[in-house]
Amino acid sequence: MLLGFDPMSLLTPDLGLVFWTTIIFLVFWLLVGKFAFKPIAKAIKDRDQNIADALTAAEKAKAEVQQMHSDNASLLKEAREESAKILKEAKELKDSIVAEAHHSAKEEAAKIVANAKIEIDAQKKAAMAEVKNEVSKLSLEIAQKVVGRELDSTKDQQNFITSLVDKLN
Template identity: 40%
Template sequence: MELVTPGIGLIVWQAVAFIIVLLILRAFAWNPIMSALRTREGLIEDSLKAAENAKAEMEQVKLDNEYLLQEAKIERDKLLQEASVIANKIKEDAKKETSVITDKMIADAKSSIESEKKAALAEVKNLVAELSLEISEKLLREKLSDDKSQKALIDKFLKEVKVN
């Protein structure tokens, strides 16, 4: 049973060795490990604070973006409304200008028609006068082919000249 139960001397030497190892570990390993853990804990806390700050900043940026988006929508609606007003004004101006041009074209066409009409009437009058002269000339030649009718016509003209 000696194998299963250790002796008192062995237990004492093991306890002394354990305490020495514990003191050496405490002197050389425990403090650096603890300081590394404290440093890591501080880094983790700083990272958590930075994450919270980033989250708050993101919320603020999100609110700012929503505000800017609303302003952009209002500005867009305003610009669209102004563009619509300008387009309607341009349409109205174009209609007015077209109306003025159309009226001018109609007036020009009427004056052109009137001048053509006057020219045609003058030409018709000239043609009628020429035809009348030709007909009169033919009639007079035919009637005045003999001497008797020539004397009668001359007498008639002389009587008319005296009367007037």
């Protein structure tokens, strides 16, 4: 069989091809590797870093907003509680003031009434005593006029009439 090729040539490195492959690959490595792949890899890495940072920052901001939100809510709740408390206290104060006033007015009134009663009683007693005195005096005079001079011993008569008047009560 006369074939126009040498089968071993397939497995034999060719000087010229080795030479050119080396040059082309090394130039490719130095040129594209250094001036294209390196910056590309760096750009991809930087961008990945940026994205990761941005995501972290966003997460943080979200958490902050959440925090602020809950802070606001608690603040609002506190304020509400405070106002409710103040209102309650004010109401209590008002009630107590009113109750106090009521109480003291009542006491005052009672005192005035009591005082008035005492005064009235005293006046009444005095008036009674005076009336009694007046009556006994009048009775004595009337009796003197009725009985005339027969009654000498005035002193005894006086006592007698006084006792009578006392009985009248």
